Amino acid sequence: MNTPDNNEPTTSIDAALDALFDSDIDGLLDAPEKPKKVTSSDRLERAFLEIVEYRREHGRNPSSTTREIAERKLGARLDGILANQEKIDALKHLDEFDLLAEPEAPSSLDELLEGDDLDLLADDTGILDVSSLPARKSPVDDFDTATRKKASDFENFEHLFKAKHAELASGDARLAPFPGLQRIEEGSFFVLGGVMLFIAEVGEAEYKKSTVRENRRERLRVIFENGTESSMYRQSLGIRMGEKDGQIVVPTSSESILADDVATGYVYVLQSLSDDPLIADVPDLYKIGFSRGPVEKRVARAEHEPTYLMAPVEIIASYRTYNLKTSALEHLLHRVFAAARLRVSQVGIDGRTYEPSEWFSVPLPIINQAIDLISSGDIVHYVYDTASRRLVERE
Structure with a gap:
């Protein structure tokens, strides 16, 4: 009489299971992978990569002061990261556009003031008013004379000045107060210190980091009626126009140009x-x-x-x-x-x-x-x- 083997049922079940798993070529019986836990570091990196993608798409950093809600959100996020050295250290390996680089210190007081977009350095008390002090000749008093050079192709612009003077003489054009930086555009005529000038070109936007943010500026090609030209920045011309009561040449038939016109x-x-x-x-x-x-x-x-x-x-x-x-x-x-x-x-x-x-x-x-x-x-x-x-x- 044969004695039954107590291990036989177990062996049969194991063999059946092995055969079942071996036949599962599509992995239907595989246990689902446990989702990886999202850490605070993961969330920080994802948030920063959204800023990187914005820079890649638009060619500039998002602003935290714009009216565009999506951009302002990214700009505020970047400001928060820049204010935290630990976050900066954690994200440096993802910073392909040097978004986290420490900005250069301003090289002059003018550069510092140009970067004050939020008017944080405004002097409401008048403590910085030096109008009562003796005047001191400045190297830039003569409207960047040292940076001007002879315009090699002035013959292409001379007739424009003659035509504009003729319009002023006939009453078809008139002089109006300088309306602001936004009116310094290609094709515009201005008068500064008795000299007429023409905006021949506005260059591509440049971005330079200041102590607080990345500033946008454009270099101009300015032609003067005396046959010279300058390659100053738009902001520099705007400052000179404001300081010396510059004027814009506008058609007489047009409505008055106001500072808030766009x-x-x-x-x-x-x-x-x-x-x-x-x-x-x-x-x-x-x-x-x-x-x-x-x-x-x-x-x-x-x-x-x-x-x-x-x-x-x-x-x-x-x-x-x-x-x-x-x-x-x-x-x-x-x-x-x-x-x-x-x-x-x-x-x-x-x-x-x-x-x-x-x-x-x-x-x-x-x-x-x-x-x-x-x-x-x-x-x-x-x-x-x-x-x-x-x-x-x-x-």
């Missing part, structure tokens, strides 16, 4: 130079648009952009706008000429197909009339009639 961009009219018959044969074809910056820069690469029909363009007209919401105006103007919109597709250099929406077959005098109606606010009462090719009042 230059919002340009209304422009373009004509295509395309040799494509589908475009060249369209009568009175013009692009009507808005640009926040100078139109010349906007259209510099027109032949590479579908919105300009992949061809060079000619600037027919350009009008400066103030205190206007350009996006709303653009929508309004396009709605007026909607019936005359060009219907065409363009293939961009990326291979994608685009449908430009700002080209219209409308006579130029009618476009000029529409722009005048925009300025007066009466454009809302008109519509473009394609049969008569003119603007008619809405019924």
